[in-house]
Amino acid sequence: MELSGCKSSAAVSIALVGAAEMADLNHRYRGKEGPTNVLSFSQREGDQVGAGADLLGDVVICADVASDDAAKLGYTEEEMSLYLLIHGILHLVGYDHSEPLDAEVMQSRVESIFQELVPAAGLVCS
Numbered sequence: 001m002e003l004s005g006c007k008s009s010a011a012v013s014i015a016l017v018g019a020a021e022m023a024d025l026n027h028r029y030r031g032k033e034g035p036t037n038v039l040s041f042s043q044r045e046g047d048q049v050g051a052g053a054d055l056l057g058d059v060v061i062c063a064d065v066a067s068d069d070a071a072k073l074g075y076t077e078e079e080m081s082l083y084l085l086i087h088g089i090l091h092l093v094g095y096d097h098s099e100p101l102d103a104e105v106m107q108s109r110v111e112s113i114f115q116e117l118v119p120a121a122g123l124v125c126s
Helices: 019-030 063-073 077-092 100-120
Strands: 011-017 038-042 055-062
Touching: 011 019, 011 077, 019 038, 019 055, 019 063, 038 077, 055 063, 055 077, 063 077, 077 100
Parallel strands: 011 055
Antiparallel strands: 038 055
16 A cells, blocks of 8 residues: 555654643644644654655654544544544645645545555454
8 A cells, every 4th residue: 555655665653642742732833722633743844854754754643532532433442543643644745634625635545545454454443
């Protein structure tokens, strides 16, 4: 499987954090209160590009919010974490959901990748 804009050698840092740490990151970098489920931090933007050309960036997933989201949406926590990871990586390769059409395109891509990876990961969607 290939993500648009990704080389097979691409690297992503993944962090799982609690609600308090995610709320701090969300406030510091987005100016929003409270925790969110996932944040992405590109290493390919800005004045200083990351350490290696293959390093896409960091995806931070809030385990507490992911758990709540999983319960609401009928996913396991592992499925929800995978879903959020895909979402975060797509941000790192240039997808966005600030406009309705962009959101639709991104959502479709997340779903497509998720459905492809769930069986490969041994997960079963509820």
